[in-house]
Amino acid sequence: MHAIIVMQYLIATFIINLASLEKERPTSPHLHRYE
Secondary structure, three states: OOHHHHHHHHHHHHHHHHHHHHHHOOOOHHHHOOO
8 A cells, every 4th residue: 555645645635725725714615615
């Protein structure tokens, strides 16, 4: 199993989600996350 690759993928996804939340904070992040 490629545990390191999986961890890097999860961390990257987490960082991208944080960046999206920062951009959408003035409105409602949870509603617009997947648009």
